[in-house]
Amino acid sequence: MRLAAPLHRLLELVDRPMAALQRRIGPQRFAWIFLLPNLVIFAVFTYLPIVLNFVYATTGGLAVLPSERPFVGLENFASLLDCRDYLDPSSCSKDLFWRSLFNTGRFVVLQVGFMILFSLITALVLNREIRGRGFFRGVFFYPVLLSPVVVALIWKWILQREGVLNAWLVAFGGEPVQWLLDAGWSFFWVVFVSIWAHMGFYMLILLAGLQAIPKDVYEAAEMDAASPWRMLTRITLPLLMPTMLVVVVLALIKGVQTFDEIYVLTGGGPGSATMLVVQYIYETGFAAQPRLYGLAAAASLLLAALLMILTLLQLRANRKSYRG
Amino acid sequence: MASLATSGVLDLVTRTRGKGRLHWTDWLAYGYLLLGLFLMFGPVVWVVLSSFKSEAQLLEFPPTALPYGQVSVAVPGYPEPLPLFRVRMPDGSLREVAQIRRIGIQAQMVDPAAPETILRVDIAGREPVRALSLATENYTALFERFDFLRYLWNSVFITVTATLIMLLVNSMAAFALAKYDFRGRDLVFVLTIATLLIPPTVVLVPVFLVVAKLGLLDTPWGVIWPGAATPTGVFLLRQYMLTIPDELIDAARMDNASEWKIYWRIVLPLAAPALAVLAIFAVMWRWNDFLLPLIVLSRSEQFTLQLALNSFKGEMHTQWGNLLAMTVLTLLPITLVFGFLQRYITTGIATTGIK
Known part of the structure; x- marks a missing residue:
């Protein structure tokens, strides 16, 4: 004091x-x-x-001050949504926006799916009677605290052409791969790195959910000689469901907003293979010349609408989890 | 007898809490955790090790696990220490000799034990003698050639100031919402919590305009003020302050204490645990913040460490050495905070669900 x-x-x-x-x-x-x-x-x-x-x-032009910007109505939205075929980004007048939207969808499904799977496995393992539980919990959680820039640079160093991963590949008789210059691989690594960086957080919440399950339920099941597998599928997972629901929606909301680590790791590349919506907003409004504030704002409102839907889902999930 | 002893030791090392022997699922669990240890810590350890390698060693492929440096020896008659090589002599013997200079494909070498005779050696037949050594030049260059201390100061200033302002502003609001009964209180509370629904990425463009209009572009305050009021902070502190008994506050009012005095003499000290948790979070948020500084700060002398790292990534395309050293110095404070406060942070997150 x-x-x-x-x-x-x-x-x-x-x-x-x-x-x-x-x-x-x-x-x-x-x-x-x-x-x-x-x-x-x-x-x-x-x-x-x-x-x-x-x-x-709802205004156009290049001016920063709202009073100097001409009113254009829904023109920005119209140009963002102008597509001949909504399943084919190259048929849209703002094809980059649609590419980033498709990438975001693909990214979120893969990232959230595998991240929740691995956090669940880790939480189940850490929920056992294990030595050094606190230490291992810390190990899995540690990357969560690292800044996105640091996370991206750590992996950039590992994945570069003369990096340690390629050295292993060569040692086992393979050919070195340009991990971040190949569209498929760079998408894989973007998903991998963001799971690496964030799964500790979800693991922690799931672990708290697991520890809230009363012990006597398991004792009763043990008396009935239930197998561990049966205990997992009939007791643990159903009782964990409410927490799980909250965690999934939370991860979806965060996942849709992913920007920093991917921006530093791949810059959205190669081409636009790993560009997500938030990076599109940033590029349109701030990095590109001229700065199209109107288009960026319209895109961010569309993103907000998406997040609003996810948040409503979260509120429903929350209410369910409180009711038990 | 020996096997009995080893199995005893093994049992002692691997015994689980409570039950006796290790089930096969325990082995699986430990295997998974060790793999996790490698995957989670390995990359960071690798970056730390690499940051102590010299620029030449960083270009080696395949890389060595530990940082090595060529050994040099002082030889009488030569002002500078000379690099040591292992050379296969014409008679087939291996000798360790120091190199004076290199001329084409020939090298002039000298035996440190007999510095009078100069040997001529084909450079293909020599191999540097190397020993473990930490190259600190990546770190020293940060201070000498790059403006590291300025970025560090910018980051520290923003983190500390923003955290203090946030704790003050949020705790005041939380106190009002927790301990006063006035018209519109619930509305204010709902409006505060509702801002949780608006992620900062969505209001990026207008926040930039507001910051620009206030003349805060390219100043640390342009990063500090937009994040000074947080719904999470108000909520966390309010929930905690609700547990402070009203009798304490009423008694202070009886003694003619002003409302302001009640706030900072009674409520703040009692809310210290919640303030501490929030402070840890705020420090981590601000230290790692990227998108807001990225749009607000464009002049490099205002850069935070995160922005400097990001911009160096482009500029110093081949200078991985400095970049790695800077990465290590940037992750160091957070790692130390985590090392000391691991339990607080993990339980804080598990109970509040924020990060």
């Missing part, structure tokens, strides 16, 4: 004017003073941007 001494002195300095303020407005209304900073920041950096997003999405 000694470290906080300067902070204390600062707060003490604030004390006198605060007391004077309280005498003027009364103790009950003082609650608004406590709320004020938080609300102002929310208003400026969250609520206002939501409104502005609609303004940007």
